[in-house]
Amino acid sequence: MASQHIEQKLALLPDLPGSYQMKDINGKIIYVGKAKNLKNRVRSYFKSEHTGKTAELVKNIADFDYIVTSSEKESLLLEVTLIQKYQPYYNIRLKRGTGYPYIKITNERDPQIMLASDVKKDGAHYFGPYPNVYAAEETVHFLQKVYPLRRCNGYQGRPCLYANMGQCLGACYREVPEAEYADQIKHIQSFLNGDTKAVVKQLQERMTTASENLEFERAADLRDQLKFIRATVEKQKIISNDGTPRDLINFYLDKGWLSVQVFFIRQSRLMKREKRVFAIVDDVGEELTTFILQFYNRKNAILPKELLVPANVDKKMIAEVLGIAVKTPQRGEKKALMDLAEKNAKIELDEKFRLMEMNEQKTSGAMQEIADALGIPEIHRIEAFDHSHTSGEEMVSAMVVFEDGVPNKKLYRKYKTKSVAHADERAETMEVIRRRYTRLLKENAELPDLVLMDGGEIQLNAAKEVIEDELGLDLPVAAMVKNDHHKTADLLKEEGSPHVHLDPKSQGFFLLQRIQDEVHRFAITFHRQLRSKNSLASKLDEISGVGPKTRQKLLTKYGSLKKIGNAPDDELKALGLSEKVIQNIKISLQARQD
Known part of the structure; x- marks a missing residue:
């Protein structure tokens, strides 16, 4: 099943030709393809049943990208280029050199025109690559008839069959002037670079004449020749006509x-x-x-x-x-x-605008899903709270804010409890909720549409007691309840009431999970910072001559014992420390490192 990210991108694919690039979880291109219709082709990978190698490919696709071209032929040519560049794992046939051919004019005294599988540094003229292999073969045969070079093995003292047919300049029985070859090569280059008007006009006239003379097989052959020429030498925007980087x-x-x-x-x-x-x-x-x-x-x-x-x-x-x-x-x-x-x-x-719109619709829908589950008309802003402590000590609380399903980190708040000495989640909840909403009322600031507590009945009842009984606010409050595996499970509205269930596969459940994970992360991070700071402070307090003010200066500037110990004496003097105190700090911290 395709991920949500891929599903969104599939919905935005254009009905246009182009080349697509499948990527694995590391962003590496593992397959390059081409499409007459990108939307239909790319969707087919994820919307159809596959077996064998294709099923293995789809299983490893984590993302995809694409480049729109002007025609199906350009997408084919671009595919070849990207395969040669990235060597994708699943493009084995094309990667191994059995891909699209080039038309080559050899670099020798008596040159030939032929098909080549790849480009070599041999001084020859190369044209292509050509996605339609059969059309390329037929075009070479056509050029050998119209602009012949050498088709024999070289001098043999008599004209070869092709020379008798006018399809070989005659290296088999004479020394062909270089100027004669050069003139033919000039015509071939012009033709393969797109100047086909004269030849096409001539073929069209011959096809009309054959049709009028009821030579229908001859007319059909000429028609096919015209088709091969168009397929092979029509101009492409992807390929430029010169080699300038x-x-x-x-x-x-x-x-x-x-x-x-x-x-x-x-x-x-x-x-x-x-x-x-x-x-x-x-x-x-x-x-x-x-x-x-x-x-x-x-x-x-x-x-x-x-x-x-x-x-x-x-x-x-x-x-x-x-x-x-x-x-x-x-x-x-x-x-x-x-x-x-x-x-x-x-x-x-x-695509970016439409993805943004889709995400906004989903988060907006998720907010409404939570509102419906709790019986609230609508929700635009949620404030969620969580606590953290170490064995009842160093108690802290944190609040995160989600607006229309998106976190607003500018409004996040941290709280160090002032009246609670030991782990008392009811008292701590009441203090933090009281401080938060008393301040909002004093500032006449906007209140949230829902308050969420990360916990159970204790936190829920404590928050309700402050919000409803003390402050007299009509503000919905609910608790985010976790299961035995400490994962988001349900919502709780009232003590003793049944839990409010959300579909675990719904957008509302995913949003609730993100809120609970985010407030827990924020609270834990704050607690760790405070604990680390207090630990450093206690170690600095043990050093003779370091008082509260000096300790605060050192922590503010350096943040760790290692950095303080490695700080230059001049910097420490600039903070107002005496040489004796600096010596005490260095000796004490060096002893700890040893």
Whole structure:
């Protein structure tokens, strides 16, 4: 079953093509896939039954990410790039070099055109990769007919079969001029880079003629050839036409939030994407300029040769600081890449807003669920209390505040009991509740909609006695009751009344659990701090010449015996300590360490 986090993200997936990346609990990419429709494809992993390797993959997915592309073909090409980069565990077939092919023009005296499984540093010309393997094969066959190079094994003193058919320049029987090869290679490069108008027009005319002459098989062959050409050499925004290492940054702004996408393009391919979403208070151009400078000022940041940015940033300043070319594309392939980055930035920000909205709805619903269980019209603010002590000594209390299901840590409070010497939870509860709500009444401050006590009937009755009988407030009070395993179980409204049960799988129960865990954590943390401080104080009191004022100065500045013992004499003198007292402190603390 998918986690709540994944369920939320699944609900926000777009009906668009793209590449998705599955991650494990450590954030490592374990699978890369592509999709014509991201929403349908990614959801299928978690909404369908699987066996074997797919079931194992789904079991290990803790999160996922995705990059939207402009077409299904671009998602295929991006998939190849990401698999080669991240080497995901579950992409075995593609990882082992049996993935999408390239079209290669060899680097030799009599070059050939062929398919290659990967790119090597051999001086050859490479094009691709091509997701449609069959279309790539058919395109190579087409090019061998239209722009022939060498198809034979070399000189044999007579023309080979392909030379007789006009599909080989004739290295088999003559020395082909290098200029002749160069001219053919120029045509092939132009064709594979997308300049197919002349060839496509010629094929369309031949297909029409064949159809008019009732040569339907011939017309069908020509139609398929056109389809293969479009599948192989149509332009893609993900792949640039030159090898310049460049980064591309674009943004989307809405409701004071800035979503930024950074595309890293290397070897003419999108190799990596980073994203940031943050609130801004300044002009978007200034904020984005600052972000870019900070982004490349990080440790181990690698600068590209060219940076593409939107028009409203300070390109001159960025170029001067980073020492690279900074441009804003106006048209063509680079502009299309900028548009794609903006599209991804918008999707990322929309997803954040919708996740925030979903979480608000869930926490709001959880508050209402608790209200309904207790018979309260509505709840917006809850104040919860807990106590902590050590064998009845050093008693402290703490209060946490949840507003609309979210903790407001600015309103948290700590209490050192003044009138209770030993463990008396009733007396301690009454003191803390009295101090808290007497103060709110004096300040005419807002009261909570519900007071929760972490305990049982003793704490509940003590709180009610103060709130209802002493202060005369009509304020709902309930106790959070734990089970035998010290885990959140039920709510208690009145002494002797049945416990109020919440569905253990409901959002209201989860919220109650978070409140109880948070107030307990806050109380325990405060108690430990106080106990540690008192322990230090008692040890310092044992040192000759250290009185209450000196002890407080030392604790305030250093916080631990080790730091006090290692403090320079000059610093201790600056606190007003005499040389004799400093010597006593050093000797005493050194003896403790030994």
